[in-house]
Amino acid sequence: MVFESRRGIGKVSKSPRKSKGTSYRGNAARRNSFPGTFFKSLLIALAIGLFILLGAGIYGFNMIKGLPEVDKIAVNIPNETTKIYSADNVLLADLHKEENRVVVHLSDISQNLKTALVAMEDSRFYRHHGIDIRAIFRALSKDIIKRKAVEGASTLTQQLARNVFLTKEKTLSRKLGEIVLAFQIERKYTKEEIMEMYLNQVYWGHNAYGIESASQLYFGKHASNLSLAESAMLVGLLKGPEIYSPYKDMNAAKERQESVLGRLITLGYITEAQGAEGLNQPIVLAGLKKVQYRAPYFTSYVIDQLIRMLGENEVYSSGMKVYTTLDYQLQQYAENAVQRAIDRVGRTSSANFSEAALLSINPRTGYILGMVGGKDYLNSEFNRATQSYRQPGSAFKPFAYLSALDRGLSPGTVMDDSAVTYNTYDGAYVPQNYDKQYSGSMPLRRALELSKNVVAVKISDLIGANSIIDTAKNLGINSKLQNILSLPLGACEVSMMEMAYAYGVLANRGIKTKPISIFRIEDRNGIEIYRNRVETSHVFNENMVNVLVDMMKGVILNGTGRGAALPRPMAGKTGTTSDYKDAWFIGFVPQMVTSTWVGNDNNTPMNNVTGGGVPAKIWRDYMKNALQNIPVMDFPKPKDLxxxxxxxxxxxxxxxxxxxxxxxxxxxxxxxxxxxxxxxxxxxxxxxxxxxxxxxxxxxxxxxxxxxxxxxxxxxxxxxxxxxxxx
Ligand SMILES: [Zn+2]
Structure with a gap:
């Protein structure tokens, strides 16, 4: 009797549906022998029993009340565009979540694609009620064995419910909610409607939502014209569009395509010959058009911060207005200066560098005025102004000199640039100048101008590397610094942002100001929801800093930084690391601090490029333009000297x-x-x-x-x- 009733339930599940999609039914699936039917019925009955238990759980957890109305699927929830502006009101970026969504009717979608989708994702789509009990049972038993979270076995209807209503987190309650919603969707919509909704909202990678956007993105054609080969590849991508995108990995995309074609053959939708033909058909990609931002490195930097502050959904869909600190005019000067250096020197001569970066900040407000994170954002999104950690070389020396001044040494104190050997735990250490020469005794002022390594190491020995570390940390260097004699030579890796931050303290009389990029944010109604306040702290004796700056003026006037000179008071320091892997120039006027760097991402040595060479020239090129409308101002005169x-x-x-x-x-x-x-x-x-x-x-x-x-x-x-x- 129990057996009878179970059969009964089993039969109900096979009752005809309002759907007319039965043409997808594979021949193989229809072949049933009696023992097979009996076994299947038993399985179904067990699964249903399990499901009823789960269902009870759902009510127990009062889940239903929390679930959304399925009516809302048909409603197009408008997403508003978030806009990011520069300080001079240039629109840098439009952000909206569903940037590329074109809704099409099911009849405008290639039959190849619909068949491949059903075959791959939900072969019993036209026969189930929203959930595929057999698939769930299969998945559950697998999960129990593997002791993993419930996954897989989702029907297209469940995926639709999840994509439209639920978060992606893999919890049991989400899974149960998805099942309930899938039932409700199936009650309300036909299979065609479900398929159409699914195909118009599913994510296909590269910010493309829906099949029409995906067809255009990948193959530059309408969804109605997709070939079998293209359809198989697109359906294959659904497993993980960010991983299997043919733009990222054609081999991975071809493997997915092959597995979809194989599935179509197995289910009898296509012949083996058709499958082989599809696999061999060349795939012609339309070419990726990347989202174009203005000041792309800066804008991406801002977007990352917004996402951290507010979450991705809010950033892409809430229609905020974000006002940034970037000065677009200066940004263009910066981009041009970097581009000119790359074009003229990096590519055309034997200098052998392929990347350059620039960062410009107002040291009083901390406002980031210009940022170039590399030569070509479309080619490489890696931001060398914020994400790259490299050796600063001698650009680190001012921190040692500031410590030395603080310990009572004078700019005129004479030290000997001569051979010296230190006995360290790692053996004998003999500091070398880059030209391998010694110049004899000289005042500290001159040793800084000429960037003498031996003198810097002697300072480190005299005052202790720890005191230099304290100074550098105080000024804003957060990266790990090692307590070693050669610390002033800049072997510890730091970011350009840190260096500009620290040099900003020098430009701003010992007052540290946190660099900021977002000035304020308005919500869609124009109400201010965020305003960045300038955070300052007095971290170093003003006069001590002014004395150092006075010495650093000499670097540009008579030292290694002469290539940066402009006819106004300015101070700075060059930096070149061993084997010419990095070359820096960091310099400032009282109102602006700018850092430049050139090198290669893979650390290939450049050909004799020093901080006083190309980086100083980029710096000068940029500053000459950037300072046009900024009044000439001198640094405060040092006192007590x-x-x-x-x-x-x-x-x-x-x-x-x-x-x-x-x-x-x-x-x-x-x-x-x-x-x-x-x-x-x-x-x-x-x-x-x-x-x-x-x-x-x-x-x-x-x-x-x-x-x-x-x-x-x-x-x-x-x-x-x-x-x-x-x-
Ligand atoms: Zn004398």
Missing amino acids: IPVKICWDSGLKATEYCRTDRVSVEKFWKDKVPDDYCNVHFAKKNGNAKPGVNWLDEFFGENNNNEMSEPEPQEPTTNREDMDQPE
Whole structure:
């Protein structure tokens, strides 16, 4: 009797449907023998029993109440476009979720595609009531064995319910909700209507929703004209359009196509000959038209932040207006400067670099004014201004010099650029200048201008790498920095954003301002829902920073950064890493800090490209235009410094006996002014006239005031290196 009733239920499930889609029924599926029917009926009965239990669970969890009305499928829920603007009101991007959706009637869709879809996704589509009990049972038993979440076995109706109403998360309650909705959809709509809705909303990758958009996207044709080969490939993609897209991986797409054609053969919809023909037919892709943003690296950077703040759905469908900090005019100067360098130097000469980046920020507000993350966004979306971590080389040195100033060293303090060996845990360490030469003693000011590695390492040894790490962290470097002697040489990897952030503190008198890209956001009704506030903190002694900036002005005036010079006060630093893998220039005026970089993504060494070369030229090219309407302004004059004419060979006060080419006026902290006179140069004819080593003078603090009779200071020339030498 139980057996009878079960049969009864089984029969009900096979009752005729309002659908006329039975032509898809495969011949093989109709062949039933008695034992097969008996076994199937048993399975169905078991599955139904299970389903009733699940159904009870649904009511138990009060799920039904939470489920949406299936009537809403037919309603076209409007998605509003989110717009992103630059600070000067240029539209950078339109964002809308269903950017590419063209709704077509079922009759305008190739029969090849409809057949392939049913064969692959839901071969019993025209016979079930919204769920395929056998498939579920099969999947459930598999899942129990594999102890995995319920997956697979979804009918087209269930997929429609899920895509339209439910989130993608794999929970049991979602699965049950999907089943209930699928039943409701089946009650309300015909199989044709369900198929049409399904094909118009399903996601086919590359922001294409629905079959017509997908046909246009992949093959440049209407859905009505899809061949068997194309249809099989499209249906194959449904398993994971982002993975199997022929634009991403043609081999993977062909494998999916083959498996769909195989399924069609198995079900008897096509012959083996037809399948082979479809597989061999060449696939001609229409070519991907990427979504074009203006200032694409910056705009993508903004979109990433918006998604993190508000979630993807909100960003793409809520019709917000996002006002950014980008100055589109400056952005164009930046893009042109980078492009010119790539075109003129990177490609046409033996310089051998293929990528460049630029980032420009207002150090007072933190507003990102311009961002170029690479030479061609369509070719590579990787943002070298924000996502790339590379060695800054000598562009890191200012942090060491700032620490040194803070520890009481003066810009005029003389240190010896000479061979030195350090015994470290890793063995002997002998720092080298990039030109492998030593230039003898020189004031710190000059060592920074010429970017002497040996002096930077000696500073590190003198004050401790930890103090340099503290300074760098304070200024905004967040990347991991190693406590090693060679830290100032910039071997620890950092991002361009961090470097521009830290240099911004130097430009802004010790005040740190967080870089921002989104100024404010309005919702679709024009109500402000977000406004970025400028966050500042005073992180370093203002005068100390001004002293460093004063030294960094020299880098552009007489140092390795001369290629960046413009006729206004500016400061900066070059950076070149070992084997010419990276070349940087980071420089600033009080109102703008800009970083440039050139190199290769795969770290291929460039051919003698230094920070003072191409990066300084890109920087100058950009800044020349960008600063046109920004008033000329000098940095604050450093205080508490006393100018003293010193001899470089002794580091002491110069006398008339010192070599004029080894004498210059340097600045000292007022309590660190050298008291003594040069003890290297003295009158050879008069052995007594050996100033500076007069121990009695020193002891009693006496001064013989002959400073006025000394020769006029001159900029020393013997230490002038070839400025094109790497540093
Ligand atoms: Zn001297």
